[in-house]
Amino acid sequence: MSSIWPRVLQCVVLAIPLMLLAAACGDSGSGTPVTGASIEPSFPPPTASSTPPATPAAGLTEYTVQPGDTLYSIAARFGVSVAAVAAANGIADISEITAGQVLTIPSSGVAAPTPAPVPFTPAPASGAPADVLSKAVNPDRRIVAFSFDAGSDVGYASQILDVLASNGIHASFGMTGRWAEQNPDLLKRIVRERHSLINHTYDHDSFTGRSTGAAALAQGQRWEELDRTEAIINELTGASTKPFFRPPYGDFDDSVNADVGARGYAYNVMWTVDSRGWTGIPASQIIQRCLDLAAPGAIYVFHVGSASQDGPALQSIIDGLRTQGYAIGSVPDMLAP
Structure with a gap:
């Protein structure tokens, strides 16, 4: 009996390879042999890199x-x-x-959806048309007002503020909303140092189109320019531009005065003396012009941008006006009784 088991085991061992070979060479579906095929080792498909792509942190x-x-x-x-x-x-x-x-x-990082446009409905007028200011109400007072329009680049803004501070002068600044957005620290300094603000619209579009050749802005567009600038300045500083408005390019008509008055702007602040620094004339000509045109109650308009030499000319203008006996202040200072 013991001699039979080795033969049985031998047969089993020999049979197994034959069975495996038959299975490998057959088509499991039809039993038809596959000729000319080679058997390739099977490997699992490659997996993606274990390092995930960089993504913003949660909440960003x-x-x-x-x-x-x-x-x-x-x-x-x-x-x-x-x-x-x-x-x-x-x-x-x-x-x-x-x-x-x-x-x-940071935070949710999800932009607010753009609301569907709503047809503009003009609100009823809430104020009288703005009064045009180009000189003081009381010309007997020997005082002039300085105003600086900020609507292009940062230019000489810091230097102008330094000169005003060193001379103890409070002035007015005609501020566009875009300049305020781009220069919040300077805006905050202007307010902190107690200068007054004039709404010079958001992006300096002419309300009438007279100087640009464009179509006049509609009432709703004018109000949007005013409201947007006021909101930006108020959010950044807590200050308000009301009740002072200055039209871009000095372009206005009766409809402009009515529209800004309805938005709470009682004064359309024009000027008596334009330094004309914005034309590129040298500081010496700016100084001479501003001193020659001095008069009680005059409102001066300067520009802070680098295209104008108003900043470098400012100290000499102050010195010359004081020599002539003038006090220098802001537009509200001139309106004070």
Whole structure:
């Protein structure tokens, strides 16, 4: 009996390879042999890299800066604060962002959906037409008002503020909403140092089109320019531009005075003396012009932008006016009894 088992085991061992070979060479579906095929080892399919692609952290999203964007407008779009966006991206100067820059937006990071347009319905007038100011109500007072329009680049704004501070002068600043967005620190300094503000619209579009050749803005468009600027300045500083308005390019008519008056702007602040620094004339000509045209109650208009030499001329103008016996103040200072 013991001699049979080795033979049985031998047969079993020999049979197993034959069975496996038959299974490998047959088509399981029809039993037809497959000729000319080679048997390749089977491996599991390759798996994806174990390192996942980088994604923003939970609660964050990314936004690519578009031409014309400011940090303020981006923050408003996503419903977060300017400070939060600046901190999330290590931005020290919030005016220094460039088109194409990728920003990390904190909090929900989800832009508010754009609402469907609503037809504009003019609100009833809430105020009398604005009074046009080009000189003081009381010309017997030997005082002149300084006003500086800020609507282009930052230019000499810091230097102008330094000169005003060193001379103890409070002035008025015609502020566009776009300049305020782009230069919030300077805006805050203007308010902190007790200068008054004039609403110079958001982006300096002519309300009448007289100087630009464009169509006149409709009442709703004019109100949007005013309201947007007022909201930006109020949010950044808590200050208001009311009741002072200055028309871009000095373009206005009766309809403009009626429309701004209805929005709470009682004064359309024009000027008596234009330094004309914006034309590119040298500082020496600016100084001479401003001193020659001095008169009690005069309102001066200067510009802070780098295209004008008003900033470098300012100290000499102050010295010359004081030598002539003039006090220097803001538009509200001139209106005071």
